[in-house]
Ligand code: FES
């Protein structure tokens with residue numbers, strides 16, 4: 389039995405110690421936000437944090453992380469309010485979405501270490517693959533998150549009221 393903490397919850401896995409973390413998370417914990425892509429450590433779709441570091445969970449045997457703290461995309465924030473998630477929404481990054489939870493986890497780890505990464509830093513750190521080619525939007529979203537531009541694109545209540553007041557005469561005249 390292997391014990392570690394997932395998204396703040398202690399978990400005992402009754403799986404063989406060589407089981408990849410990816411399958412423990414998906415099959416035993418039903419945390420299906422972490423995706424299977426290549427199974428060979430190449431694509432990054434399975435990226436989670438182990439003790440705060442990005443790890444390709446298809447390559448991590450659960451027996452090697454006894455006592456560790458694992459965070460998946462489901463645990464990054466309770467309400468999708470993490471700055472990287474907000475930047476992703478604002479820049480409308482995803483296309484099919486399959487690679488995106490791994491991308492977001494990799495980027496969240498990068499920004500924890502490097503608050504203002506250059507393009508070269510991003511290229512060196514984010515080696516995840518996106519078959520839809522969302523790389524330009526990913527880069528924009530990383531810079532947005534780094535600058536603290538976490539506007540979700542949803543109008544504030546003040547904006548909504550001002551807009552309602554502006555169009556009210558138009559509506560009344562119909
Ligand atoms: S599924 Fe783990 S790196 Fe591709």
Ligand code: FES
Nearest residue numbers: 484485518519520
């Ligand atoms: S959004 Fe489709 S693979 Fe990245």
